[in-house]
Amino acid sequence: MTSITIHKEHIKEHVQELRDALAIGIEQRPVTLGLHTSACSISLLELYLHKLGKIQSGTMVKHEWFKEPQAGQKVIPIAERKISVEFPHKEELFKLLYIIEDNRNKLIYGKPILSNIQATLESFRKLHAMIKEELAKEGEDIEPL
Numbered sequence: 001m002t003s004i005t006i007h008k009e010h011i012k013e014h015v016q017e018l019r020d021a022l023a024i025g026i027e028q029r030p031v032t033l034g035l036h037t038s039a040c041s042i043s044l045l046e047l048y049l050h051k052l053g054k055i056q057s058g059t060m061v062k063h064e065w066f067k068e069p070q071a072g073q074k075v076i077p078i079a080e081r082k083i084s085v086e087f088p089h090k091e092e093l094f095k096l097l098y099i100i101e102d103n104r105n106k107l108i109y110g111k112p113i114l115s116n117i118q119a120t121l122e123s124f125r126k127l128h129a130m131i132k133e134e135l136a137k138e139g140e141d142i143e144p145l
Contacts (some may be wrong), residue, residue: 049133
């Protein structure tokens with residue numbers, strides 16, 4: 001099985017879980033939303049980078065890399081160091097990933113507030129739509145949200 005096929009299967013599973021959580025209600029499923037938006041975002045990014053030929057098969061992107069850089073930070077952010085290749089919408093995708101990952105632990109382990117849940121879901125929807133559109137240009141289709 002190719003890495004693209006594996007990523008697509010993972011994305012499909014995550015999206016199905018997100019749909020179920022949305023049907024139940026986002027305030028009742030913050031843990032599910034935190035976990036699956038994070039994991040699915042990383043799978044989407046990996047699929048996109050594999051399809052563009054920017055990373056090799058088997059290369060793993062880790063969600064921990066997307067800790068938002070602080071203003072005036074002198075060290076290059078870890079996501080930039082680990083994913084140094086250029087690709088369309090990189091900056092915007094990384095910003096969305098920073099939001100998703102910033103809220104991930106709040107939703108999974110903390111006492112989530114509605115604004116965090118909504119920000120995570122909105123950022124994920126934008127990231128999903130953007131990558132879906134870019135993959136379509138490459139002849140690849142993914143599970144719709």
